[in-house]
Amino acid sequence: MLSRKTKYAIKALLALSRKYEQGPVLISELSEKEMLPKKFLEAILLDLKNQGILGSKKGSGGGYYLIKAPADIMLSSIIRITDGPISLTSCVSLNFYERCDDCPDELTCSLRDVAKDVRDASLNILTKTSLQDMLDRETKLKKGRKKGKK
Amino acid sequence: MLSRKTKYAIKALLALSRKYEQGPVLISELSEKEMLPKKFLEAILLDLKNQGILGSKKGSGGGYYLIKAPADIMLSSIIRITDGPISLTSCVSLNFYERCDDCPDELTCSLRDVAKDVRDASLNILTKTSLQDMLDRETKLKKGRKKGKK
DNA sequence: ATATTAGTCTATCTAATTGGTAGATTATAT
DNA sequence: ATATAATCTACCAATTAGATAGACTAATAT
The missing domain is CATH 1.10.10.10 (Winged helix-like DNA-binding domain superfamily/Winged helix DNA-binding domain)
Known part of the structure; x- marks a missing residue:
């Protein structure tokens, strides 16, 4: 969260x-x-x-x-600054990599393998969503509600 | 994390x-x-x-x-028991929904909108990955390493 | 019966993190 | 010079995470 x-x-x-x-x-x-x-x-x-x-x-x-245009500031960057790693485990973090202290072998860890997939799926959205995108979404949502659409 | x-x-x-x-x-x-x-x-x-x-x-x-077969126990269920919500915000959580205390309007909140997408992307993996899947991945990873593959 | 085994319950405990505040200090425009 | 507004330093309370200790209860083996 x-x-x-x-x-x-x-x-x-x-x-x-x-x-x-x-x-x-x-x-x-x-x-x-x-x-x-x-x-x-x-x-x-x-x-x-x-x-x-x-x-x-x-x-x-x-x-x-x-200092940059809203279209050039991605959600992923913001989250990383204020919350740190986005991934489920530090061992698959692109920006905050850390070995799991107890993990006997990273290369055969199935949790790490799944965490990688989740990371990619999340980042696929978060690195592509900019502040500008969010403003655009907002206006769309507001329009949608006025017209009674879902 | x-x-x-x-x-x-x-x-x-x-x-x-x-x-x-x-x-x-x-x-x-x-x-x-x-x-x-x-x-x-x-x-x-x-x-x-x-x-x-x-x-x-x-x-x-x-x-x-x-009490159930490894193929019937999903990663999402485990995480929910031990960590609680999987989503980025409680306002899009399927199992732990809670209104954001300060949010003036959920329906036009752009963060909520993005959080929904991230939730879907993550759950798409986590609700489909069972303990059995993880065991299978493990053996695959071990084989892959032996043969020197990536 | 009873001793042993092994899960369950209650109660703590420390350290770190989260969310937040207070007040002094420094830079800047007028 | 002075008002303005960001910056720095220093706290603080509440919660959560991670972990342990010891009494209690249920099941089993002898």
């Missing part, structure tokens, strides 16, 4: 996506409009900045802003 | 699968041969029993045994 941290990050990033190239947005504004605990959000945004997703500006007229 | 609990459970269940219909196996035997902490394993096995996966017998000649 995604942590609150990750959900907050995604919410904030979606809000920043809607204001892409419209100048910095205040933490307090993000916090209020998106209903995110301010101090916690602070830490999250700082994290996203240090990982190269956001830029920031201090002083009046300052705030946070996307 | 899967918890240790889940990994231990899978290890133990695979061992019990190899001895399917050969009578009960001692906790202590499982613990030693599979290198699992005994007391922790005790709790896990009891859990699996209460969830209808294992049977048990007390007294001498007793132990734990599979």
Whole structure:
């Protein structure tokens, strides 16, 4: 399950996506409009900045802003920053590989084999879904509901 | 990521699968041969029993045994017992549904929409992979390694 | 019967993680 | 200079993960 941290990050990033190239947005504004605990959000945004997703500006007229286009920021990148590994086991993680301390032989571990498949299936979606894609989905979902479609 | 609990459970269940219909196996035997902490394993096995996966017998000649065929026990069932939800968000969980406390509208939440896709992709594998499948994979992996294949 | 065996129940315990807050500090625009 | 707003340091409480100890109960062998 995604942590609150990750959900907050995604919410904030979606809000920043809607204001892409419209100048910095205040933490307090993000916090209020998106209903995110301010101090916690602070830490999250700082994290996203240090990982190269956001830029920031201090002083009046300052705030946070996307450093890349919403279409170039993938869900997988966000999750990895705030939650770490996406895979079921660390032994198949592409970005956080670690040997399972007790595993006698990785090459013949059937769980690892399945975990690999699950990882590929998940990443196939998460590395292809950008913030822009999510905004698009949102508008589609809203339209769909208005027209009473499912 | 899967918890240790889940990994231990899978290890133990695979061992019990190899001895399917050969009578009960001692906790202590499982613990030693599979290198699992005994007391922790005790709790896990009891859990699996209460969830209808294992049977048990007390007294001498007793132990734990599979109550269904290895081909009928799916990875998804095991993970759900020991780790809970498989999905990224509780709002798309088939077995542990819960509303996201802060979500203003589930029907137009784009994260939920993506989480649904990821859930389907993961479950497509996990509900189709049985303990028997894992044993089969294991032997295949062992053969493959002997012959030097990849 | 009773001693032995082996699962079950209750109760802890520690360490790590999660979610969150407070307050001082530093950079910047005016 | 001063107000603004991000950044840094330092906590803190609650929960979960991982694990152990010991009493209790049921079944079996002798």
